[in-house]
Amino acid sequence: MMLIQQIVNGVMLGSTYSLVAIGYTLVFGVLHLVHLAHGEVFMIGAFAGLQVVLLAGGGVAAAITAAAAVSAVLGVLVYLLAIKPIKARKGHFLAPMISTIGVGVVLEELATRAFGGEQVGFPVQMESYVWHLGAVTLTSVQLVILLVSLGLMFALHLFVTLTRVGMAMRATAESMMISHTLGIRSDRIIILTFAIASALAGVAGVLVGMSFNSISPYMGVDIGIKGLAAMLLGGLGNVYGAMLGGLVIGIVEVISVAYLSSSYRDAFAFFVIIAVLLLRPRGIFGTTDHVEG
C-alpha cells in the first residue's frame, strides 16, 4: 500500500482518537481532572449505537445520534454522582480521579455482564461505495468517519470561539474563580462540558465500531489509553493539541502496523505516552503549569 493511503487510513483512525482525546481535554480544562472513566463512556456509546442498529434496525445516523445522547447523559450522571459530591480536601486532591477509576471499573463490568466479555460484531447498514482518488482508495464507511469526526471537531471549534456559552466554557477553564465573578454559572458549564465531551466520545465509539466492524467492553481501556496519549501529546488542556495528537497517534499506529509488526499495534500508543512523559511532559502545545511540582 502506498504511503499516502496509509496516511489517509491513519487520519481516519486518528480522528476517532481525537474525538476521545478532546473529551479528556475538555474535562481537564474545566476541572483539572483526568477523567479515567471517559474511555468507558466511549465504549457504552458504542454499545448504545449497536443496540439501535440491532434492535431498531437503525442506520448510521440513528446509531450516531443514539450514541451521542446516551453518552452525554451517562457522562453528566458520572459527574453528578461520582465527581461533584467529592469535597476538596487537603491531601486528597486525587480523590476525584480515583473515583473515576472506580466508575470505569463499574461501567466495564456492567457492559461485560450485559454483552459478554468478547468482541461483538458491529454491522454497518449503509450503502457501500468505493472511490479511487489517484493512489488513494476510500470506502464510504471511511468517508463517513472522516466527515463526521472532522465535522464535529470543526463545529466544536466554532462553538467555543463564537458562541457565548462556548466562550463561557473557555473562561471557566481559564479560571473558575474569575468566571464566577463574571456571573458565569460554573456548575452549568461543567455539566455542559461533560455532556459535550461524552457525546463526542459516544460518537467516536460508533465510528470505531464501524471502522473495525466489532466492539468489546474492553475497548474502553484500549482506546481510553490512546485518547490519553493523544491528550498528553498535544498538551494537557489544549483542545487543538488533542485533535492533532489523535491524528498523529492514528497515523503512527497505521504506519507501524504496515511497516513493522501488526501484533504490537496497541503498544505504540503506550510508547508514545511514555516517550512524551519522559521527553516533553508538557506535550507539543502545553504549558509547564500543570506538569511539575
Add this chain to the structure above:
Amino acid sequence: MTSAETPILQTRNLTRRFGGYSAVSNVDLAVRKGTIHAVIGPNGAGKTTLFNLISGVLPPTAGQIIIDGIDVSGARPDSIARRGVVRTFQGVRLFPSMTALENVEVGRFSRTRGGFLAALARVPGLATPTEATTRRRAEELLERVGLSAQRDMLASELALADQRRLEVARALAVDPKLLLLDEPVAGMNPVEVHEAGELYKSLLKDGITILITEHHMSLVMAISDRISVMNYGCKISEGPPDVVRRDPEVLTAYLRTEAAA
C-alpha cells in the same frame, strides 16, 4: 574585605530570567563565615528567587554559585544541602503528619547511612547505634530551639512560631555551615521576633553562618553584620547596617515602592 579567608558563599553575576523577565540580574554576593548577612529589598526585588537559586531549587540562567570555594551552580537542592547549605521556607514547609522529633530526625538522613537491608535487619524496639545517635541529636536540637515539650506533637499541630523554630531545628540536624533563612519571622509578634533574633545570634557561636532575607527592618538592623539591598533583581547597595540605612538609593527604592502602592 580585609580577611583573606574564603567566603562561605559567593555568587558571581548570578542571573535568572523567566522568559524576557530578569528576576535576578548579575548579583554578586559574598557571605563571610561566622556572620549574619541579610538581603533586603521591596517586594518583587528578587530575594526569594535569589534564595531559590542559592539553594538549588531553581537553576541559574547565568552566573555562578560558589560554596566554600567550590562551584555548585546548577546542583540539585539535596546536593547543596549535603555541602552544608540548608534553607528554611517563607511559608514553613514541615512534614505535617510527622512529630516534631521525627521532623528533626529525618534531617539527619544525609549524615547517616543505612538503607533497606539495614531496615530489614533492625530489631524492633532495640535501636541501632545510628538510630540512637540520631534520636539523641534530634532531642538535643529540639532543646536548643526550645521545643522539648512539643517533641511528640504533630508538626501540623504546632503554633506558627514553634513551627518556624522546628524548621530551624530540622535544618540544624543537617549539620549546616550556612543557614538560609527565608523571611523567618513573618507573622510573629514582637516577643517571638526578639527570641528568634537571639536564637540566630546564638547559632553563630556554633560556627554557623546565616544568610537571612526579611522585611522586619528592626530585626535586620539589630542582628545583621552586613546587609545587601536588592531592587528589580539587582543589588543596589551593600554594607554594614549603619551605612545601608542611610543610603539614599535604598531609601528611594523603598519609598518609590511605597509611593507606587
Add this chain to the structure above:
Amino acid sequence: MLDPYIESVLIFTGINVVLALSLYLPVSAGLLSLGQGGFMAIGAYTSGYLTAVAEWPFGIALFCGGLMAGLVGLIVGIPTLRIKGVYLIIMTMGFGEIVRVFFLNFEPTGAASGLGGIPTYTTLPVVWVVALLALFLCFQIDGSRIGRAIEAVREDELAAEVIGINLTRVKVSIFGLGAFVAGIGGSLFAHYATFIDPGQFSYARSAEIFMMVVLGGMGNFIGATAGAIVVTVLPELLRIGDAQQWRMTVFGALLVVIMIVRPWGLLGVRR
C-alpha cells in the same frame, strides 16, 4: 484437613495481601501506580517459565520472578523522578498495557495461548509465609531511617530535598522494591493457577490492586492489608447469588463512595 474451598480463599487472600503491599510501598512515597498488574505478570511468567519449562526449583524461580520484576521496576522507575501524581498514574497504566501486549506476542511463553503446566508449588503455608515476610518488610521499613525519608518525600518533596534527601534514589528504589514484591505475588499466583495468560494481568488487575490499597487506607500497610482481605473475602461471605461475578462492580462503586465519604480509606487516619 482444611476444606478445599476455604483453603482456596485463604490462598487468594494471602496472594492479594502480597500484591496490595507491593503497591503500598511506592504509594507510601507518594507514587501512585496503576501498573502493578504488569509487574505481577513479569513475575508470573518468569517464574512459571523457569519451573514449567526449565524445571528449576520453586524457591529459586519464585525469587527470580521477583527479581526480574524488580529490575524492570528500577528501569521504569528512573523516569518517575520528575513525574507528578496524575502523570505517573497514566504512565504506569501505559506500562501495564505494554507488558500485557508484550506477553500477548511473546512466543516462548505461549503468546496469546498462555503458559500452562506450571507446577502447583503454591500451598497455604507458602503463601502465608511470604505474606508475613512482606508484612515484616513493611513494618521494618516503617520505623527505620529509610522509612522516615520515604514519608518525608511523600509529605513534601521540596522540603525533603533541601534537607539533603536524594529524591531519585528514594523514589526509584521504593518503586523497584514494590515491583519486586508484585513479581513475587505474581509468581505465587502462577504456581497456584497452574495456567496463566496475558488477560489475567490486564488493567483490571492493576485497578483491583489499586482499589484494595485505597479502600483499606493508603496511609499505612495495615490498611493495605485490610483492603486486600476485605476485597478477597467479602464476596465469599456474602454469598448472594453469583457474588463473584459482581465483586468488581461492587468494589468499583465502593471506591466512588469511599472517595466521597472517607477518602482516607477504611483504616486510614484523617489528616
